[in-house]
Amino acid sequence: MTIKSILYLSLLAVTFTSCGSDSTSDNSKLEQSQALALDFVTSAKSTFELTVGENRSFSIQTKGQVSNYALKDAEKWIKIDTKGKLLVNASDVNPGHYPFRVEISDDNKQTISQTYTVDVFETIETLNKMNVYTMNALVFSEIKDPIVSVSSYSVTPVPNSDGTWDFLKTYFKEYWYNYETVIADQGTGEIKSVKTVGKQKEFVISPYGSVIAPNGKLYVSNFMRPDLNIYVSIYNPDTNSFEEDLHTSRFMQGERAPISLGTNGKIYVGCSYKDYQRDADGNYLDSSRHASAFEIDPQTNLITEYAKIGPSHAPDGSVWGYSVAADDTYVYVASGKIPWYLVAYNRETQESKILFTTTKVDGAISVTQYKYGVAAYITGNIDGEDGFYWLDNGSYKKGVVAQALRFDDCPWNPQDVDPFTTYKDIDLAKPPKLDDFAASSGGAQNRLYYKSDEQWEHIDYSVDVHAKELKNMLKMPDGNWLIAGREYSGYSLYNPKDKTVKSLGKIGLSGSLAMSVSGDKVYISGYSNSATYEYNPSQPWTQNNSQKYDPVVGEVDFKDPSLNPRFLGYFSDKSGVHKPYNSAVAKDGKIYYVGRWYRNGNGGGLSWYDPKTDTYDGYYELFSNYQLRHITSVMDGQYMLISGTGVKDSTLGKPTPTKGRLFLLDTITNKIVKTYDPISQSMSGGDIIDLGNGFVMGMTNEGVDSKYESTYFYKMDVMSGEIIWKRIVNLDTMFGTLGNMTYGYGFKKADDGSVYVLLYRKGLTRITQDGHFEQMGALSTYGEIYLDGKDFYLLNKESIEFYKDGLVKN
Structure with a gap:
């Protein structure tokens, strides 16, 4: 080292020493001034959390020269040392809130105090032994039956021999049970009601599941639960009654049972075929995934069942016989949906042949029965052109289509004599509409128009009208709550200030799980085809499903942009999602939707709507092997975090994932920028909640679908994917990874940043951001909860329970 270097370092050392002296002098002055302002740091924590059995220390933060620390009204296991370190030993302590005061003083005998609290939480082991029946029951008030309505199917007109008509219309409380079919006889004026009670017998009368036979009777196809066996009811218009049920064997099954009258005057019903063959583990083999059909001779009511028709739909999906038709020799069955097949079955030789096959994505086939023959319409045809085809004795011919199908191009002579009895047509204009809403539960007055x-x-x-089961709630900008019913029940408005409920109407959605607020509007999306609406709460609800049908005015188009809620589109056009599960709002106001394909595939899709441009878009290819169940905005709405559950890819054929995944989406580019697999033991990323500051909390389970095994809770850093903590609770949370998303486990964030979940079905439990669990109390039942400050609401089937101060520990 040179002398010059040594001199430089010596000078540098002197300089640093001098700076240090000045700093010490300044600190002394600062401390003297602070000694005059003895106080606690108000921004520091005043509540210290730990679990039973823990022994932890915490710092009491103060300002000024503190010479002494003391505790007042503290438990014996809470101590403080001379440096202000709080020593807490909860090794033998019951869970609870323990308030106390810390007193500080200086050399000038100035003394001040402040209240602190130690919160002792249950350990995970204690939670695993939770007995909800011994928990403190939380008190609630009831909001009874906020949605009262009745659902219905289209009117089915049945001709009488005197030229008049019977009109049949089926009403129901929920899918699958409590059916009421009204029979209105135009000729005699008689009104008759046929009711079914229970869930075993599906009893729906509609134009799409019925056909008039040559003997003038109406044949209606339905199914029995739980095995979905097909049966056919026979209605006699002369007696205004259902006179007989025709039952099939256990092999004829399906939730769809299309029915048609063949050119030979016999009735044909399409269905699925289940052969009941099992493997060594008792699981049904894929050989059951075939379409089938059966014939009814209306002269004798004898049934002829056919076996498997066409190829198996295994392994990509279940088989659905969607439409059926028949000519003199063949039965044609369009089955799908992955892929679709059009199969011609020769009733004489009992042989099948495939006429058309579609692509797995965006393919569809339907067959239509005419008096003299059959036509088919194909999209996604892998063997030729899309469009109309004439079917005749097992062969096909491309139809010539202008504005409508040209019958002069068909293989048969349309001037042939009709082989069975027909009736004079009555002009019904558009299908008669009924008002299905009622303001009271006593009964609903309806009017059927005919021409x-x-x-x-x-x-x-x-x-009869019914209190409807509830599905979802959303707090709107004006403080009122929008309530959505299950299936096609409609919507109501609850005003918490005056505790009143107002019925709004219907918009043709089922199970509106995806509801969000963006700006001053509410956005609602649901089954089917991700139909999405924009609701302006400041304007009256005017959609036509809440209005009576006026034959002079005609049917109101639900796509009319002047209606409220305003129809935005079928977002499945972009995402393929049939059933949206969740939505979230970005910083720029865009609303994002996630959900799953249904029958067309197993995977998921993403869509979004931009209110500024009134446009929507989306994609599905990245998620074809994941069902998307949850989405939340993170990083102040700049990103979306999407949760996926691994499934078999029946559309693009990608490998089945072995872990659940989280996708991080940039809302500017709408591209996925990162992916994480947070819990290696779970097939699902689960539900996710934004905790703020770049962290989320997740909830998932180890089981598949409805097998509720160990439930995982975790906290994750959004940008790095680091798991901050993970907890495992061996309690039933009603959390399922697949299926129709049966909610009832809570998992909602409160204003203080903690999260609330239902453990053991109805044990309300608080989870802090540090991963501590605390039992709050027992609810009357399990159900979805919605937090509102210190209060919360619980959906209990048809009613709502309101828990005032339910989030405040007693």
């Missing part, structure tokens, strides 16, 4: 001899007539009658 005869150029004159509009009507029939008035009443049907």
Whole structure:
């Protein structure tokens, strides 16, 4: 080292020493001034959390020269040392809140104090032994039956021999049970009601599942639960009654049972075929995934069942016989949906042949029965052109289509004599509409319009209405709550200030799980085809499903942009999602939706709507082997975090994932920028909640679908994917990874940043951001909860329970 270097370092050392002296002098002055302002640091924590059995220390942060620390009204296991370090030993302590005061003083005998709290939480082991029946029951008030309505199917007109008509319309409380079919006889004016009770017998009368036979009777296809066995009811318009049920064997099954009248005057019903063959583990083999059909001779009511028709739909999906038709020799069954097949079955030789096969994505086939023959319509045809085809005795011919199908191009002579009895057509204009809403539970008055001899007539009658099961709630900008019913029940508005409920109407959605607020509007998306609406709460609800049908005005188009809620589109056009599960709002106001394909595939899809441009977009290819169940905005809405559950890819054929995945999406580019697999033991990323500051909390389970095994809770750094903590609770949380998303486990964030979940079905439990669990109390039942400050609401089937101060520990 040179002398010059040594001199430089010596000078540098002197300089640093001098700076240090000045700093010490300044600190002394600062401390003297602070000694005059003895105080606690108000921004520091005043609540210290730990679990039973823990022994932890915490710092009491103060300002000024503190010479002494003391505790007042503290438990014996809470101590403080001379440096202000709080020593807490909870090795033998019951869970609870333990308040106390810390007193500080200086050399000038100035003394001040502040209240602190030690919160002792249950350990995970204690939670695993939770007995919800011994927990403190939380008190609630009831909001009874906020949605009262009735659902219905289209009117089915049945001709009488005297030229008049019977009108049949089926109403129901929920899918699968409590059916009421009204029979209105135009000729006699008689009104009759046929009711079914229970869930075993599906009893729906609709134009799409019924056909008039040559003997003038109506044949209606339905199914029995739980095995979905097909049966056919026979309605006699002469007696205004259902006179007989025709039952099939256990092999004829399906939730769809299309029915048609063949050219030979016999009735044909399409269905699925289940052969009941099992493997060594008792699971049904894929050989069951075939379409089938059966014939009914209306002269004798004898049934002829056919076996497997066409190829198996294994392994990509279940088989659905969607449409059926028949000519003199063949039965044609369009089955799908992965892929679709059009199969011609020769009733004489009992042989099948495939006429058309579609692509796995965006393919579809339907067959239509005409008096003299059959036509088919194909999209996604892998063997030729899309479009109409004539079917004749097992062969096909491309149809010529202009604005409509040209019958002069068909293989048969349309001037041939009709082989069976027909009736004079009555002009029904558009299908008659009924008002399915009621303001009270006593009964709903309905009016059926029909047109005869150029004159509009009507029939008035009443049907039972029902309190509907509830599905979702959303707090709107004005403080009111939007309530959505299950299936096609409709919506109501709850005003918490005056505790009143107002019925709004319907918009044709089922199970509106995806509801969000962006700006001053509410966005609602649901089954089917991700139909999405924009609701302006400041304006009246005017969608046509809440209005009576006026034959003079005609049917109101639900796509009319002047209606409220305003129809935005079928977002499945972009995402393929049939059933949206969740939505979230970005910083720029865009609303994002995730969900799953249904029957067309197993995977998921993503879509978004931009209110600024009134446009929507989306994609599915990246998620074809993941069902997307949850989405939340993170990083102040700049990103979206999407949760996926691994599934078999029946559309693009990608490998089945072995772990659940989280996808991080940039809302500017709408591209996925990162992916994480947070819990290696789970097939699902689970539900996720934004905790703020770049962290999320997740909840998932070890089981598959409805097998509720160990439940995992975790905290994760959004940008790095680091798992901050993980907890395992061996309690039933009603959390399922697949299926129709049966909610009832809570997992909602409160204003203080903690998360609430239902453990052991109805044990309300608080989870802090540090991963501590605390039992709050027992609810009356399990159900979805919605937090509102210190209060919360619980959906209990048809009613809502309101827990005032339910989030405040007693």
